[in-house]
């Protein structure tokens with residue numbers, strides 16, 4: 036085994052966090068139990084480029100229970116939990132990830148994971164898959180999985196221009212992933228990140244949410260619930276209208292820039308907050324990004340505009356402008372929930388990572404029938420994952436009667 040982590044002596048603290056997260060990943064536990072008996076991934080290396088968190092550690096252990104040899108590298112330079120990385124290495128799993136690593140090290144770590152000649156790869160943002168399709172075309176893999184919206188967009192673009200050479204399961208497209216992880220996970224953990232970075236009271240603040248997709252809806256709902264005045268910025272008229280009818284103010288970015296106290300970008304797009312917006316912002320505003328890459332806020336422009344920069348708290352940097360106004364940026368404009376907090380709670384990663392484990396199994400099982408294109412896991416898997424999670428939450432699921440099933444499949448019965 037080889038590895039590159041910050042500090043192996045942190046293993047004990049990491050193991051405690053992994054165990055705590057594992058207690059709340061009950062759907063994954065049912066998969067692990069079956070994996071231990073059936074060993075569907077026996078003998079296969081799975082190279083995962085995911086946020087190195089306690090929840091991901093539980094996925095790695097599940098893959099190993101399934102017979103795989105998991106190898107892990109980071110999917111973001113700032114999201115690695117060094118104690119978790121140490122605990123996984125103590126478990127005998129190769130990990131290449133150090134919190135705060137520079138871009139060269141980040142990509143060196145992706146190559147190190149790929150050096151294990153994986154049969155299956157997992158991504159959160161498609162950085163590893165991109166290397167697989169550029170510098171490491173020598174490697175043959177059965178297939179890949181993708182965790183997040185931005186990664187799926189990149190892989191669809193690869194498929195569209197004919198570059199994609201492996202089958203990919205878009206885990207993000209499973210209902211039990213994006214309707215829960217993106218909405219409830221990003222909603223809670225992004226505010227958690229902003230609060231940990233700044234310790235501000237959100238009640239009474241004007242919180243601007245840029246992007247009202249699966250993640251943005253969750254962020255807006257949580258900010259609203261905490262007493263903030265929510266403003267939504269959207270480019271899609273349907274989503275903008277949905278936000279307006281939910282009761283939020285909907286504005287252009289220019290107008291929102293002038294009124295917001297806290298800004299959260301969750302678009303998957305670039306430069307959605309840029310120089311023209313910084314020029315209009317009030318003194319003391321806080322900017323945070325929860326979208327995948329650190330390009331949603333145009334930090335280069337802010338750096339150029341600043342006459343002084345200072346770190347005012349861990350994960351909170353202040354940019355002082357020529358006119359004296361101060362603009363604060365949380366977690367270097369990287370994913371605020373992972374950079375300044377601990378990422379999504381295990382309760383919701385339970386479903387995302389159950390889908391990941393089942394996607395790896397599905398790829399191996401169907402390896403001879405797959406083409407290089409983007410697949411979604413079968414709907415039965417989604418329904419099974421949701422049913423187990425609902426039961427764990429103590430929810431009861433109503434069943435259709437035979438009469439109702441027949442009625443829904445018929446057309447004869449109309450106005451009486």
Ligand SMILES: NC(=O)c1ccc[n+]([C@@H]2O[C@H](COP(=O)([O-])OP(=O)(O)OC[C@H]3O[C@@H](n4cnc5c(N)ncnc54)[C@H](O)[C@@H]3O)[C@@H](O)[C@H]2O)c1
Pocket residue numbers: 183184185186213216217221245246247248249250251268269270271274301302303304307325326327328370371372379
């Ligand atoms: N922080 C996390 O842990 C986490 C979790 C899941 C997804 N993500 C990432 O968050 C981002 C959003 O994901 P999603 O699932 O909500 O995507 P989505 O496609 O459902 O929503 C994105 C929204 O942003 C809007 N948008 C695009 N450009 C815009 C602009 N210039 N101004 C205003 N709105 C704009 C789109 O119209 C869309 O409604 C992606 O990068 C995704 O990978 C992060």
